[in-house]
Amino acid sequence: MVNGDARLSIDLSSSAIAATVSRQGTRVPILIDGRLVIPPGVAIAPAGDLYVGVDAAATRSLPADHRFVNHPADHLASPAQAPDPAQPNPVDVLAAVLRHVSNHATHQVGQPITDLTVTIPPAWGPRRRAHLSKAAARAGLPPPALVTAPAALAAYTTTLGLTTPENACVLVCQADHHPPTLTVLQTVSDGYRELATQQLHGPHDLDDLIAGHVVATATADHDPLQALVDHTDTITAEEHGLLLESIRTARHQLVQQERAPVMLPTPHHPVVITRDDITTATQPLLDQVPDAVAHLLDAADVDTEHLAAVIVRPAPGVLALTDRLAAATRDTPTIVDHSHALADGALTLTTHQTGPRAAAAQLPRVRLRISDLTGALLIGACSLTLLLQAVLTADITTLFTRVVEARISLPQLGTAGALAMLTALAVAHLAPTTWLAGTPTTPTPEPTTGSLIRRGYLTAAVGGTITAALYGLATGTAVELDYTPYLKWTLGTALPLALCATLIAATAPRIPADALPTWLAMTRPAITHTVTATAGIFLMRAALTITTPVDLTGMPGLVGSCGAALLGTATALTATRTRLARTITAPGLAIGYALVFTYNTNSALITGYLIALTCWGIRLTSNTLQLAFPSVRSALHRLTGHSDG
Incomplete structure (x- = not known):
């Protein structure tokens, strides 16, 4: 997804x-x-x-x-x-x-x-x-x-091919909800302007009117409204509810067929009604249509000649309403009976109103506090912990006080360099929403969110790369050997994330302002995953260290297996996004890592986590590009025949 x-x-x-x-x-x-x-x-x-x-x-x-x-x-x-x-x-x-x-x-x-x-x-x-x-x-x-609702209905008809020129007028009738409403809209550049609206009032809604007619017919009473009053006085509320439910069912059936049954309360037998019965029962409503349309057009100050279209959302079974509107407006109505017409039409109006992008918008900002830096500090502490453990537990071979060999976990050094870059990204994530100090007193205008994102992520790319390089140089200095292999690992794992940060800095300012909260939530580094991976690597390295007793129980293998399980869990959580995928892969990788953990496999296990972390950075960059360039993404999906679902 x-x-x-x-x-x-x-x-x-x-x-x-x-x-x-x-x-x-x-x-x-x-x-x-x-x-x-x-x-x-x-x-x-x-x-x-x-x-x-x-x-x-x-x-x-x-x-x-x-x-x-x-x-x-x-x-x-x-x-x-x-x-x-x-x-x-x-x-x-x-x-x-x-x-x-x-x-x-x-x-x-x-x-x-x-x-x-x-x-x-x-x-x-x-x-x-x-x-x-x-x-x-x-x-x-x-x-x-x-x-x-009238504007949403009018907008939905544009997806059906009904177009109205600017400044033209549209009459919209929504009859599926009591009371039926007539509205005149005028097409403007950014949507529709309401000129006048009027409701068709009546003492009862459509179901009650039809119920009165059915009761009058069944009891040979020629006054449907009086029959309805008498009927409601002589039956229980439950029986009345059952009758109205039966009326609603019959109305929907009459949309597709000529006759439909209606169940009457005891002792009356069921009756069969037709569309003509519905027309007769709703006559009090239908009789209002000509005068209501005339008064509505007068209130809107338009004539029937100014109406470019008549749009009707019909009441089920009341087909005569459309005919009355056609006679009153001298125009054939467009019938809209799709269940999601109004929801889709409203989206058509609101999605066309494009807002500013991050480059021109400003998010609310607050003063930077220590609590805001907690995540970045934790990731930085993880990076330093892995670096110090790798250096302090290195197996160094000397010859006449000269170091000739140092066995050190290069993937662990690479993880320390990658986490240094991740620390820089965590700090950059705070840039669009926090101040370094209090409210500025200079008259210089506040920078936009896009500018802050660009500066923050470019700084992260440069600062994280420099820190990773220093890690490699410091390791070579500490073990008194050539720093080249260490520099390759610390820089090699940090540079892909630095490249991702650079691409984010270049493209994120194009993200629409209303999508920035989603993007910010997406770019927040997962602290729990990082701490879990660090704990796992630390325990694995400690279990393999010859000179350091790590388990008072005499079971260093158990400690290493626990660390491998933690690393497997962190790898699964970093590589996957959905809850289902994490639920399936996390236990599997945890058990698998614990079973295969040995001195010869620990480097491969750490490398797997580094690959997952790099994939996280690539996925983040890809999502940023998709938000910044939605038209390109849509074009690619049309070419490949895929959808977002």
Whole structure:
């Protein structure tokens, strides 16, 4: 899985919740609890546990002490001040929904969410928008970009080939969520501008209207609304819920067929309804359409001739609504009935709004503290520990006080040089977000994040290389022999990481500013892996050292095997990225390293870790290049026929 931006889009404006993730230009519909869409309802247990994705029809099977919130987003209209203690906080309930969806998205794409887009009803004002932002923050998500449902629908139609010139107008009808809403949009350079919006109000939603008609037909009552009132007064809430569930099922069936059954409460027998029955039942809504369209166009100050398109997200089974809109606007509507249309359309709008890159952006910065340097200090201590152990435990042969031979672990020296470079990278990682001292008092403007990354990683490349070279020279001086073989190992292991640091310094300033947090998390050296590898190498070397007693139990082989197991674990953790791969490879390498550890194999085991560390640097550089040049990466994937998944 390649790292990069993961933009999550959640549709909260429809009758069901849908989510899509855009990652490096690829759209991934998110399966939530194994479903493409989930009901918006939330069940709340007495202890405060929240259960997301509960359908209203399922509430009859909930325990009596559980509460049910049908659509948390609809409850954000209540003021946040002095909330009713007897009712759940709508912000907390919506936060649970957002958290639930984002957890599934994170698990499915294998990386954290870096951007959030939420589709909302057009009538939402500053209060509900602020409540939604609070809910996203409580869910641990980035601040959301809010897109109204009509704009998202209009943007989705552009992917279907429907194009509207700039300054043209579009009428959008969203009828799948009560109450149906009509909106006029004007196409502008950066998206859409809302000119007017109007809701089709009624005393009951569509399911209730159809239920009233069915009851009136079954009881020979010619007044559907009175029949509905009488019906709801004479049946239980559970029976009414079953009737509405049966109505919803029949409506979806009528999209594909001419007739559908509806189950009525006892003692009535089931009835069969047709599309004409749906049209008759929804007549109070349909009768509003001509006047609503006329008033809407007047409010937007446009005529029907100014409408470049009419877009409809239909209500299941209510086919006559599209015909009424076509008659009122004198234009054939474009029907959008895809479950992820609004989530995808919102992504189309937000991903086209490119932000600044690191070269022109500035991340918030704080004063550098000792705690910030803990990671770099630990890695530096590991590097010095391996260097000193290699030098102090060298088996030196002398002839007449002259050193003629020194047996020293060259791979261990190479590891010390590589960790010196890794220390420099750990310090460079802090450069974009910390000050060396307090806030500057000079009038010189603060350098950009891209400039800090460039300076930090170039300095790391140079400083780490110099330190590795000094390690080789110091080793030759300490054993009083030619330093050439030692210099080859310390520099040879550090230079690949130095080259990676140089490439990062050259390309990282091109990373989009909104992707910098993800990149910074990706470039942080893993301290635990480094300390584990150092401990393993230290124990292996100690077990092989002739002059140093390392185990009071008289079992130096056990100490060395434990060290080899630690080194194998560190090698697996450094070479792999996913949790599954680490779970499989870490125990295997730990056991394998422990079994094969001998005096003759310890150098090969250390070399394996050095290869894994070099691969980590190459992978980091590759991911940086992909973030900095996404178009090149997308082109390569198109040529090879691969996708991000």
